[in-house]
Amino acid sequence: MKALRATDKYLIRYKWHFLGGVLFVALSTLLAIFPAQVVRYAFDLVQEGIVLYHLFAGTQAQQEVYSLFGRNIILYGTLIIVLALLRGVFLFFMRQTLIVMSRHIENDQKNEIYQHYQSLPLSFYRRHSTGDLMSRISEDVGRVRMYIGPAIMYFLQLVILFLLIVPLMLIVNVKLTLLTLLPLPILSVSIFYVNGLIEKKSDEIQKALAGMTTFVQEAFSGVRVIKSFVREADSHRNFTAASDEYRGKSLSLNFVNSLFFPLIMFLSGISTVITVWIGGQEVIRGTITTGTIAEFLIYVNLLTWPVTALGWTSSLVQRAEASQARINEFLDQKTDIVSLNHVERPIEGDIVFENVSFVYPDTGIQALQDVSFRIQPGHTLAVIGNTGSGKTTVANLLCRLYDVSSGRILIDGVDVRDYALTSLRSQIGYVPQDVFLFSDTIGRNIAFGLDHSTQAQIEQAAKDADVYENILRFPEGFDTKVGERGITLSGGQKQRVSIARALIKEPSILILDDSLSAVDTKTENAILASLQRIMQNRTSLIISHRVSSVKLADHILVLDDGRIVQHGTHEALMAEPEGLYRALYERQLQSEEA
Structure with missing residues (x-):
């Protein structure tokens, strides 16, 4: 958790979202527990009502018992529905506070990283690949968000549920509580390892996808070279190999995913079986009622997902810690310029x-x-x-x-x-050796050199760079899209647009x-004459x-x-x-x- 301390400043910044989320988690948890107790009373009422109904058989009181029984059942049913609706409202606000908070923090962190990237010197970019930089500002930040949002939310749910439910269960019956909860830690540990396997295979898939995407991007960018050397068949074979690798890893992940929910259902089903089996024996002994069994079954179902999520959230925290460490590595680098x-x-x-x-x-x-x-x-x-x-x-x-x-x-x-x-x-107006144009219009690429420019300034800069006539020959003129890295322009046109971008600043140097x-x-002579x-x-x-x-x-x-x-x-x-x-x-x- 050492690396994740860097996120504390964001939690402090959005403390009201966080505190509100804790409140709504607590309220939604309470409203999940109350229906279990109402169900217990309802089950016990049904049992008592049946006994009383048969006890007063053949008398006028039998009909009154039936009417009272019906009114109470309707009352309990209505109460359960109202509690469920209220819980739904608080669950909505819980996500609107904690998950929204995580999205705000994700946005703030991306902006901070991007701003820091811009402050770093060229030597930094010579040491790190573009793919690595993109991964840290997108995938790594996304993993940190999963810790700040879902991981914290489900962990709070688990803690509050355990603090409220386990004491209630122990008060009713210690033996039944311990035996009922026994499979849940096994479930949590199992999910932790299965989820770790899923994450590992997901990483392998991402790497395979990244490799395939890079290959396709290079193939599209260098399609003229591929065609001129008649390497279409070789390129297709390489793509097929990369695609087959991606398919194999995807099928492997699908197999592990197929084990996920059956494992949850099996271990949670064991808890249900234990509750009914041991609870039935306790009912026979007269230590608990049938309503208590129903109440315990609801408690088990309430605890199943948070306990399952504990393994998942533990994995999320581990991945977030590793990602935040990678982010901190960049943020700790300071420019010497x-x-x-x-x-x-x-x-x-x-x-x-x-x-x-x-x-x-x-x-x-x-x-x-x-x-x-x-x-x-x-x-x-x-x-x-x-x-x-x-x-x-x-x-x-x-x-x-x-x-x-x-x-x-x-x-x-x-x-x-x-x-x-x-x-x-x-x-300083600088025209670099390696010309770079943005995927925008020619006019906007020229205007990039000046914060506020007029069309007249853009046209004059184009004339000074001897590219004005070329631009006018395009159907859309200055509104022509140059494509990625200016691919639609010739090498000379790109250089002259780059010169125009520097000239529009009217620089001192x-x-x-x-x-x-x-x-x-x-x-060249025409440009030099204009530049002179x-x-x-x-x-x-x-x-x-x-x-x-x-x-x-x-x-x-x-x-x-x-x-x-x-x-x-x-x-x-x-x-x-x-x-x-x-x-x-x-x-x-x-x-x-x-």
């Missing part, structure tokens, strides 16, 4: 890297080594180099998606670690991280592996293995015959000619 002084002010764009080195914390790879440069406000710096030279790391550090391992980065003379994160990132790699030379106008009086950082994308920059840095090996203008770098820049230029020129 925090603002030191919460500086919030407009950025002019004077950027300085001072002896910056960086090692990725999760892999230990050194991406940058002693990198120093400066971008004057309103100027454009290009960073070029081979794959893995550390170009994207420069952009990540400038946006403070990571913090430098050594050295420092200054913007307008202030260390980036002193800026408030929202203030810093809101003034613009970062283009290899954002023209998927467009042809003609489109936009980048005037705006600090810009162009990261690319193509020389054609960076030759218009005011200054060019050439990175190799995390170090600056060359820097200067396009003309100056081309004048160095043995330099990496010229080698890249000639290699790309030969490739284009070919």
Whole structure:
């Protein structure tokens, strides 16, 4: 239960729901016990009435006994119905307090986890898979809810029932009580183990289903590859194997489920048989009445489900504890990307890297080594180099998606670690290397970069990114759905929509991280011409592996293995015959000619 202490704050937050639930559990339990006593009186009344009826046979009093007997039976029957209706009302309110409380807590916990996820650095997401994150915010939270709602509710029912019913049974007959209750602990333990087996098989089914879903998702996403390599038959065989595995595990679970209710009926039936057998002997001895047997049978039936639920709820608590421990593991992780002084002010764009080195914390790879440069406000710096030279790391550090391992980065003379994160990132327009579009319209994807945008701003950003004409060719224009991850758009269109999303912010600093790699030379020149106008009086950082994308920059840095090996203008770098820049230029020129 140690991990589940993290849920105490939610129980305190919804204490009135919880206390109300306890009250309604108690009232509904009392109204379940009273009918048993009424039934006992009714049974005894029937027995006495029959005796009196025959005793006064042939007399006028016989009819009066019959009438009195009928009125009392109607009274007891009506009383039982009224008590049952009242119990139903309180059972309704019991669920409306405890189960509703658990749903509120589930919602609050999901929101807390999601908000915490957003605060964690990129290194966290590099260590954990999306499926793991989804599992903890959905399946694990659902299991915790089952503890807070049904497990607590049924446990309260069991405790209150035992506290009220067992003393009443002991007062009537100790021997009959002990023998009647004897099978119930066995029932609870049996259900605990059977339910554990069910949960284990359910987990296996979930894993098999997750594997099959992942396979199908990949097959649908890569259907063009499957068709081009003529692998439809192989893909179908793999799916059939995954589907057969899922079917086998489902049938295995169905077999165990088939044992569940027969086990309950068998062990509860034993209690009923004991009650009737031993109770009948006590009636013969005259220690109890037949009404007492009826009362005990009702008590046994009342205790059967809570005792059964004890095994079930014990399993729920175990699973909830394990799930909450997984949730706590994430919630206990704190981001190291925090603002030191919460500086919030407009950025002019004077950027300085001072002896910056960086090692990725999760892999230990050194991406940058002693990198120093400066971008004057309103100027454009290009960073070029081979794959893995550390170009994207420069952009990540400038946006403070990571913090430098050594050295420092200054913007307008202030260390980036002193800026408030929202203030810093809101003034940077970043077009990442791996373009990501949301499953929404083109217009909404562009407007994502600005809290409140007009249609005119969206259209102007599209024109600046040279994607406006492409959008107009779609039947629905800016209302065209781009599909999952922008699948309906070409690679170049996705990149240009991503550029438009950054431009609509009118940022003080613009970062283009290899954002023209998927467009042809003609489109690239058109975008660069448009961007040249936009980048005037705006600090810009162009990261690319193509020389054609960076030759218009005011200054060019050439990175190799995390170090600056060359820097200067396009003309100056081309004048160095043995330099990496010229080698890249000639290699790309030969490739284009070919």
